[in-house]
Amino acid sequence: MARILVLDDVADAGLLIKKILERQGHEVLVFCDEDEALRYAAGHEVELAILDMKLPKLDGTEVLAELKKLKPGLAAIMLTGFPTKGGARQAARLGAAAYCAKPIGKKELEETVAAVLAKGEGGCA
Amino acid sequence: MISLPLLPVYLVDSLGAALMIVLAFSAFVHARRLKRLEPANFLWTFFFWLTLTLSALAISRSFWHLVRYLFVLAGHEEIWQAVRPYSGGINSLAFVAAAVVTFYYHNTEQVVASGRREAEALRQANDELAEAHEALHQLNQTLEERVERRTRALRLSEEKFRSLFEASKDLILFCDQEGRIADINDSGLELLGNGRREEVVGRPFADFFLDPEKGANFKAEILRHGHVKEFESRIRGADDSCRYLLLTAAAIRSEAEGYQGCQIIAIDLSHFKQMTDQLIRSEKMTSIGQLAAGVAHEINTPLGIILGYTQLLAEDFEENPEVKETLATIEKHTKICRRIVADLLKFSHPAAEQRMRPGDINRCLEEVLAIVEHTLNMDHIFIHRCLAEGMPPVSFDPERLRQVFVNLVTNAHHAIGSEGIVGVWSRHHPERREVEIVIGDSGSGIPAETVSRIFDPFFTTKEVGKGTGLGLSVSFGIVNDHNGRIEAHSPPLDQELAAVGMRTAFHVWLPVAAETAGE
Numbered sequence: 300m301a302r303i304l305v306l307d308d309v310a311d312a313g314l315l316i317k318k319i320l321e322r323q324g325h326e327v328l329v330f331c332d333e334d335e336a337l338r339y340a341a342g343h344e345v346e347l348a349i350l351d352m353k354l355p356k357l358d359g360t361e362v363l364a365e366l367k368k369l370k371p372g373l374a375a376i377m378l379t380g381f382p383t384k385g386g387a388r389q390a391a392r393l394g395a396a397a398y399c400a401k402p403i404g405k406k407e408l409e410e411t412v413a414a415v416l417a418k419g420e421g422g423c424a
Numbered sequence: 425m426i427s428l429p430l431l432p433v434y435l436v437d438s439l440g441a442a443l444m445i446v447l448a449f450s451a452f453v454h455a456r457r458l459k460r461l462e463p464a465n466f467l468w469t470f471f472f473w474l475t476l477t478l479s480a481l482a483i484s485r486s487f488w489h490l491v492r493y494l495f496v497l498a499g500h501e502e503i504w505q506a507v508r509p510y511s512g513g514i515n516s517l518a519f520v521a522a523a524v525v526t527f528y529y530h531n532t533e534q535v536v537a538s539g540r541r542e543a544e545a546l547r548q549a550n551d552e553l554a555e556a557h558e559a560l561h562q563l564n565q566t567l568e569e570r571v572e573r574r575t576r577a578l579r580l581s582e583e584k585f586r587s588l589f590e591a592s593k594d595l596i597l598f599c600d601q602e603g604r605i606a607d608i609n610d611s612g613l614e615l616l617g618n619g620r621r622e623e624v625v626g627r628p629f630a631d632f633f634l635d636p637e638k639g640a641n642f643k644a645e646i647l648r649h650g651h652v653k654e655f656e657s658r659i660r661g662a663d664d665s666c667r668y669l670l671l672t673a674a675a676i677r678s679e680a681e682g683y684q685g686c687q688i689i690a691i692d693l694s695h696f697k698q699m700t701d702q703l704i705r706s707e708k709m710t711s712i713g714q715l716a717a718g719v720a721h722e723i724n725t726p727l728g729i730i731l732g733y734t735q736l737l738a739e740d741f742e743e744n745p746e747v748k749e750t751l752a753t754i755e756k757h758t759k760i761c762r763r764i765v766a767d768l769l770k771f772s773h774p775a776a777e778q779r780m781r782p783g784d785i786n787r788c789l790e791e792v793l794a795i796v797e798h799t800l801n802m803d804h805i806f807i808h809r810c811l812a813e814g815m816p817p818v819s820f821d822p823e824r825l826r827q828v829f830v831n832l833v834t835n836a837h838h839a840i841g842s843e844g845i846v847g848v849w850s851r852h853h854p855e856r857r858e859v860e861i862v863i864g865d866s867g868s869g870i871p872a873e874t875v876s877r878i879f880d881p882f883f884t885t886k887e888v889g890k891g892t893g894l895g896l897s898v899s900f901g902i903v904n905d906h907n908g909r910i911e912a913h914s915p916p917l918d919q920e921l922a923a924v925g926m927r928t929a930f931h932v933w934l935p936v937a938a939e940t941a942g943e
Binding site: 309311312315316318319322380381384401402403404405406408 | 717720721724727728729731732736739762769
């Protein structure tokens, strides 16, 4: 099972992902602040990052770029409340494995995470 | 004896006597003629009697003088001396007669004077009359001039108003007491009856109102207030078209007979109204789109949390069917919310995100029909296809346009229920560089008041939970993004559609792809 980093400015949303994925046996760390998340990633092993596109300080893609600098092999799933083709392209260019529209259902999340962890990439239905 | 030296005296006397008779008689004859001419004339009567007596005196005196000379010349002076007193007596009698006449008419002078005064007065009156006549004549002449001037002014004024009436681009008409059209200008004739006078004149104006109640109100208002100002109404124009007119009317009344009818001026605002409606709609769509996007965005996160936790809880209560069912209900409705939000986001989809590429619109339609045909056939609804051949390529986003067509066909299905026809047409309008897609149905039709609101977001006639009221707004937004137009007509304007039983028709116009437009 994997160690997953979740970054969402809405604590409840992050907590929900944590609860769903912990039931799958993963270790989930939830952050609301970009800096804290980046600091944690710098010092720990992380296999997957689930990032909200809209964050207080930085853009989700900017955080992804920073994380990729720290851990080039890190898999990432981007979550957005307002999916756009431009956003999807940018995320893919930066190496995100999936780009999903919120609200994401439980089953959809489980499947996406499983797919990404298995193949290193996945997609949202 | 008469001595010779006295002869001239006698001669003169004799001749004088004869002359006296002649003159006296001629005066008498003259006076008598005058009297006959005017028997009532006082003066002539006086002259008649005076000359008569004077003639008698002249005869008497001259006779005796001549008798005397005859006796004297004959030498019988004594006989003359014997008759001389008789001569004097008869002369005196004649003289007295003349005097009597003169006395009898002693006030002749006064009478003549009075006659003169009367004549003078008459002359004056005559003069005055002549003056009055002259004045009257002058007045008459001025009057004639004035009448002529007024007539000219009136004619000019008549010409001015006639030209105003005839040349006006606005509708001008006159109604009689019963409200029937008595006269109408060419613009009005064109608008109401395609220029055919017999179809318009004589018909009650109220008949032309699409809403009969409004027609009655219009008439009542003129009767009550004597005028109507800026009365908005939908009027049945030529070929049963709907015209949006702004009416201004005034009653025509005469003091003697009261209400005579009314005059009406109408401005055709159909085009203006259509433009403003379109503008308002597109403004409304834009602002609602922005609002919707904002709301959708904010709602998405909490909605996701509700959905996720509900699903988590459902897992925890796997063994408790009652709780599981409750949670399933929450999940179902949260998903409905999610669909609405997703629709809202589609509705406000930014144009930059479209995948526009030139393609065959007929193929897009066929793909949609292939998917829905089976469902339609299950309800005994059949598709009437009229797809034009040789359609030019149209630049469109296939996914989004399919969504529009699926939406329109689904609406047609709902309008029919079961048993009916869904008609699909495609046409090419080279002159406008447009293609037209029509999706019609033989369903229940749409009431006029609903047609105008049909593209409004959240407007739905379906029962709660069945439709979000966003389907047509989203379609409108998508077509708009394709630089196209979408319109609904119920009943269809196109006779070809009505002929195959279509009750409602949705028309979508899309521009022909730019790179092929020049080919």
